[in-house]
Amino acid sequence: MTYGCETWTSKESDTKRLQRAVSNMFEIAGCDPLDMEKQVLRRKLKWAGHVSRMKYDRWAKIVSEWDPRGSARPRGRPPKRWADDITDSIKIFIHNEALRGNLGHGRRRHGVLKSTS
Template identity: 35%
Template sequence: MTIASFTIRCKLVVKDNPIEQVMQFRYMGIDISSTHDPVKDLRSHINKASALSGCLRDIVWSKDSKIRIYKTCIRPIMTYGTEVREDTNKTKQMLRVAEMKTLRTIVGKTSRDRVRNTDVKKQCGIQDIVRWGRQRKKQWYNHVRRMDENRKIVLENNPPGSRPPGRPPRRWKDSWQSTSHEKIQRQLQN
């Protein structure tokens, strides 16, 4: 598989055996594609989590038990790979909508009941899923920073070459670092 902004066909032969080129494949539950579409990847995770959360609807357990199941089973499925995925407004919205759908199912409220999302989250004692993912990214970043210098090359360096015209794509580090965080870091360094 080749990863580029446009489709590249190449021929690879190992010991006179041609290797098939694919445009996407599944590795450890994540679809890796040559075009890299974070919305498509996230949608598959949300669909898996929604199927599991649909099972909670018919269970007669207490609300606390359902919240525990959400925290231990459903949220990790929805946020699988969030540590290394860049967040866009679309992916944040998708995560929040899927989370609220599940939490409303747990509490037994629908949007017709006119109960605010913040009230449902307080009732469940759940932190916003995007903020929770941001904390996970910070933990991952700190973990990578502690690694050996040879392994941190990807984290610290920028790829060579020029970027295409237009607005640059959002980087991984930009999805959890705010401008206020950068200002604090600069003040601490000075």
């Protein structure tokens, strides 16, 4: 049901609709439902990490950084881009981890995030 969710630009209504559908399926199966917002957020951030480490000759990198808009701006609100969605997801993730006091511990343990001392 979440195949390809790493590349979705989702609105709150989309997330609620997905959560409702998954909850209904799990209720029919007699299981506890998963929090789909967390699942999608985790997969988006994981894919964003892969894309950020890619070389510039890879299609995923080229397409994710491509700005299709021309010189004339369309009327109304600008469309939400994948990069904007990732930025919002990172803010949510950092806020939640800071509230739990876990910010940076997992990456430091694996040597990805260097210690400041």
